[in-house]
Amino acid sequence: MVALRPWVKPKIVKKRTKKFMWHQSDRYVKIKYNWQKPRGTEDTVCRRFKGQILMLSTGYGATRKQSTCCPRLRSVSSKNHEATAERASQLALRVTNPNARLCSKEN
Template sequence: MKPKIIKKRTEKFIWHQGIDNRLHRRFRGHILMPNIVMGQQEDKAHAAQRLPEVLLMCNKSSCAKIAHNISSKNQRTIEERAAQLAIRVPKPNARLHSQENE
């Protein structure tokens, strides 16, 4: 059995300054803070997939903005879906290179 390597902490411990901060309280014996999402990622993913249909139910014109970290393959599918639903996408051909340009 290998011994567990314990490395020395070199940086200074910064104490939490807020008077009602849960992190400040947890060092005094209070219960731990829950992690941020706690099993809500699946719900958010399904809600995001239904979002264009929800926009169509509203009686307003809508515009979709594609985030910068979406891959070009996924960006193309989003653009096709938006075209089907008549949702305007600004700069739809960003980072999509056509065969004529090569």
């Protein structure tokens, strides 16, 4: 007989919370803040020199379970929470907090 084990909830690991910024966007107004990949052969960010800004890569991505999960927003009403929970179960989607704002209707 197999022993019952408690379900272990996977901890959500945020590998980086700061946004990746475009190289030298802090220095010039004409360069926007949004990330652009450096394409120069002598670019210090592309060559990953010490002290430079970090370059975006696939290693910063979330796990498959975490990235395919549907988040629950705080600004959604309880009626809409219930409707989205039903729809997610029909589509077989995983929701982060499916029982949020749902209280028992016995009272």
